[in-house]
Amino acid sequence: MDTSLPNVKESPLQESLGRGKARCLVCERRCVLGEGERGFCKTRMNIEGKIYTLVYGDLSALESRPIEIKPFYHFWPGSTALTFSTWSCNFICPWCQNWHLSKTEPEPYDARYISPERVVETALKRGDEGTCVSFNEPLMLFEYSLDVFKLAREKGLYNTYVSNGYMTLEALKMLREAGLDGLKIDVKGSREEYLRFNKAYVDVVWRNAREAKSMGIHVEIVYLVVTKATDDENTILETIERHLKELGPETPLHFTRYYPAYKYNEPPTPVEKLEWAYRQARKMGVLYPYIGNVPGHAYENTYCPECGEVLVKRYGLMIIRYRITEDKKCPVCGAEISIAGRHVSKFRFRSILGI
Numbered sequence: 001m002d003t004s005l006p007n008v009k010e011s012p013l014q015e016s017l018g019r020g021k022a023r024c025l026v027c028e029r030r031c032v033l034g035e036g037e038r039g040f041c042k043t044r045m046n047i048e049g050k051i052y053t054l055v056y057g058d059l060s061a062l063e064s065r066p067i068e069i070k071p072f073y074h075f076w077p078g079s080t081a082l083t084f085s086t087w088s089c090n091f092i093c094p095w096c097q098n099w100h101l102s103k104t105e106p107e108p109y110d111a112r113y114i115s116p117e118r119v120v121e122t123a124l125k126r127g128d129e130g131t132c133v134s135f136n137e138p139l140m141l142f143e144y145s146l147d148v149f150k151l152a153r154e155k156g157l158y159n160t161y162v163s164n165g166y167m168t169l170e171a172l173k174m175l176r177e178a179g180l181d182g183l184k185i186d187v188k189g190s191r192e193e194y195l196r197f198n199k200a201y202v203d204v205v206w207r208n209a210r211e212a213k214s215m216g217i218h219v220e221i222v223y224l225v226v227t228k229a230t231d232d233e234n235t236i237l238e239t240i241e242r243h244l245k246e247l248g249p250e251t252p253l254h255f256t257r258y259y260p261a262y263k264y265n266e267p268p269t270p271v272e273k274l275e276w277a278y279r280q281a282r283k284m285g286v287l288y289p290y291i292g293n294v295p296g297h298a299y300e301n302t303y304c305p306e307c308g309e310v311l312v313k314r315y316g317l318m319i320i321r322y323r324i325t326e327d328k329k330c331p332v333c334g335a336e337i338s339i340a341g342r343h344v345s346k347f348r349f350r351s352i353l354g355i
């Protein structure tokens with residue numbers, strides 16, 4: 001492998017194990033790689049005893065997108081984030097909705113390299129309020145996002161990740177120091193579902209959500225209710241309990257509708273199931289539960305947890321009406337509403353690369 005390629009870069013998170021072997025410390029798979037081997041995610045390779053990312057700045061998409069699509073409902077509402085991605089993933093969900101990116105192995109010699117400086121310049125030029133690493137697992141761009149985030153923060157932009165939350169704590173700390181402001185984590189069931197579908201551990205994900213919050217990062221949780229995979233009622237109740245225990249009642253919890261994709265063909269989640277999950281969460285004490293992927297549903301809105309007033313009326317990605325006061329209170333009863341950043345009044349959606 002040619003280490004002079006701009007997209008091939010030594011990773012700052014690794015451990016030398018001697019005899020040419022090294023361990024990757026970016027995610028909790030902690031792959032041990034011998035000379036010439038790639039990790040579980042295929043984006044990192046041992047080259048002469050050191051681990052290199054092969055996808056530094058190799059972007060598969062670059063788009064300005066509404067923050068609501070992530071979804072972040074309590075973070076810079078109405079703003080747009082310049083969103084970018086690369087290839088592959090450290091998870092193997094059979095229902096992946098972005099499989100055309102996540103199941104593609106990177107080809108370092110065919111990379112479409114875009115520098116961190118250009119990403120930040122583009123965000124500023126397009127009037128975005130922040131950046132977001134999304135579409136495929138953002139950790140695949142770990143080294144690159146550190147550099148983008150530092151530059152973006154200097155220019156007053158926020159930085160976000162839409163992640164499965166399987167990073168090491170070292171990686172999370174480095175991301176925070178570089179400027180990570182918001183983290184949306186997908187929770188994919190409980191212990192059994194993680195082991196069965198991803199050979200991974202749910203405790204890591206909740207640990208990271210909790211630690212991120214304690215570092216001052218804004219956290220929202222998404223639970224994709226996948227038919228015959230993560231839709232068991234006891235699993236959903238267990239997730240709500242864990243959410244409350246680890247993150248507290250004010251952290252938003254989104255139940256989103258699954259549609260068949262990639263290798264998974266069970267029918268879409270019945271809307272009644274999502275409504276049931278929403279009601280359980282509210283009853284158990286979650287202040288801001290939501291339903292996602294059902295445009296126009298009343299449970300897309302934000303209600304005041306004290307008086308029930310509609311505070312933010314949404315239709316899909318759009319905010320139709322925003323009534324939270326500038327000092328982040330309900331205009332009717334004065335209850336404080338948990339919002340990070342400020343409300344931005346605009347809506348744009350366009351692609352730069354057209355991919």
Ligand code: SF4
Nearest residue numbers: 024027030031039041
């Ligand atoms: S980032 Fe990739 S190579 Fe590194 S530990 Fe995770 S799966 Fe393995």
